[in-house]
Amino acid sequence: MKRASAGQQEQNTELNITPMIDCVFLLLIFFVVTMKYPQIERNMPANLPKATAEGQEEQEPEKEVIRYYIRLVYDESRDPNVRRRLRSAVSAFKQADYQAANASTVGEREGQRELAEDLKQRIPRPEMLAQGARVRSYGALDGQLMLLERSAEDADVQIILDADREVPFMFVARVQEICLRRGFNKISFAEKRKK
Amino acid sequence: MPKVREPESGDEAHVDMTPMIDVTFLLIIFFVTIQQLTVLEVATQVTLPEASMANPETAEDRDRLIISVDENGRFYVANEPLDLEALGKRLEREAKAGKPDEEGYSTRTVFIRADITAPYGAVQDIMAACRKNNIFRLAFRVREWKK
Numbered sequence: 203m204k205r206a207s208a209g210q211q212e213q214n215t216e217l218n219i220t221p222m223i224d225c226v227f228l229l230l231i232f233f234v235v236t237m238k239y240p241q242i243e244r245n246m247p248a249n250l251p252k253a254t255a256e257g258q259e260e261q262e263p264e265k266e267v268i269r270y271y272i273r274l275v276y277d278e279s280r281d282p283n284v285r286r287r288l289r290s291a292v293s294a295f296k297q298a299d300y301q302a303a304n305a306s307t308v309g310e311r312e313g314q315r316e317l318a319e320d321l322k323q324r325i326p327r328p329e330m331l332a333q334g335a336r337v338r339s340y341g342a343l344d345g346q347l348m349l350l351e352r353s354a355e356d357a358d359v360q361i362i363l364d365a366d367r368e369v370p371f372m373f374v375a376r377v378q379e380i381c382l383r384r385g386f387n388k389i390s391f392a393e394k395r396k397k
Numbered sequence: 398m399p400k401v402r403e404p405e406s407g408d409e410a411h412v413d414m415t416p417m418i419d420v421t422f423l424l425i426i427f428f429v430t431i432q433q434l435t436v437l438e439v440a441t442q443v444t445l446p447e448a449s450m451a452n453p454e455t456a457e458d459r460d461r462l463i464i465s466v467d468e469n470g471r472f473y474v475a476n477e478p479l480d481l482e483a484l485g486k487r488l489e490r491e492a493k494a495g496k497p498d499e500e501g502y503s504t505r506t507v508f509i510r511a512d513i514t515a516p517y518g519a520v521q522d523i524m525a526a527c528r529k530n531n532i533f534r535l536a537f538r539v540r541e542w543k544k
Contacts, residue, residue: 219414219418222418223414223417223418223421226418226421226422226425227421229425230421230424230425230428233425233428233429233432234428236432237428237431237432241445241540241541242540242541243439243445243454243510243538243539243540244448244451244452244453244454244538244539244540244541245451245452245453245454245508245536245537245538245539246448246450246451246452246536246537246538246539247452247535247536247537248509248524248535248536248537249533249535250524250527250528250533250535274517292468292514295514296468296514299444303442322513325514365517366517366518367516367517367518367521368516368517368518369516369517370513370514370515370516370517371446371466371511371512371513371514371515371516371517371520372446372513372514374517374520375446375448375511375513375537375539376446378448378537379448379449379450382448382450383449383450391521391524393525393528
């Protein structure tokens with residue numbers, strides 16, 4: 203591409219830009235590939251019980267208020283090792299999850315992710331008590347809520363969620379979601395029990 | 398100017414490279430900038446629970462306080478670890494800074510970004526501290542889950 207200069211006055215140096223374009227495209231491809239898309243975060247509203255001076259919220263007096271208590275507990279009387287199992291299961295899961303996030307190859311990442319999923323399923327689930335009665339699964343809880351929906355046509359249902367301190371948050375979030383799905387928007391979280 | 402000075406009389410098309418390079422540089426700068434723009438509030442690495450019944454973001458930036466909780470129950474605000482006492486003080490500051498609404502409650506909204514394995518007790522502590530400081534607008538941050 204360099205033109206032979208005819209005389210000494212013409213000092214035309216032409217820049218060969220083809221390699222520069224190649225570099226530029228390489229850089230571009232690099233940045234596109236290493237871009238991480240931030241996860242879109244959404245919100246699930248949580249309500250705290252508002253304590254007025256009288257201690258109760260003033261509702262329209264005609265409407266009946268049904269308080270539905272859902273508790274998540276780890277019952278050591280049924281399984282004395284459950285808290286210990288919980289701790290080890292959570293740490294094992296977290297370790298696999300961390301490995302999955304920082305894996306260097308795609309194959310390794312997929313493997314670790316599967317392992318992490320498996321370990322997540324092994325985390326012991328808390329016992330669910332709806333109005334004091336044991337509920338065996340999320341499906342059963344949904345069924346109970348369906349019954350509640352039917353039996354409480356006019357009344358105002360206030361769901362009160364409570365859980366033991368060690369309960370991993372995902373179980374609480376799942377229960378909250380099941381309640382929201384059934385149309386119960388008034389979910390409040392119980393105050394800390396003074397043990 | 399990388400234009401070929403003498404257009405040949407053949408059939409070859411001569412593309413002017415300059416605009417293409419400009420656009421490419423722009424794209425590069427765009428991608429570099431995007432990578433730098435991680436909002437500090439949500440920078441703490443936390444695996445959020447998945448939910449399908451969640452609402453998109455509504456609260457305004459200045460009325461928002463985002464608290465992250467990791468698997469050990471430690472609290473983070475703007476990616477900085479806090480203990481319960483420091484969190485209480487921070488909430489107190491935030492609550493006092495804003496004007497209360499008609500019912501007398503604080504207009505601040507607290508978003509809790511709790512990890513799926515975060516102990517519920519830590520979340521309870523945050524809620525108790527909020528209640529103490531007259532903050533009743535709370536929401537949990539979740540990931541979107543499309544069934």
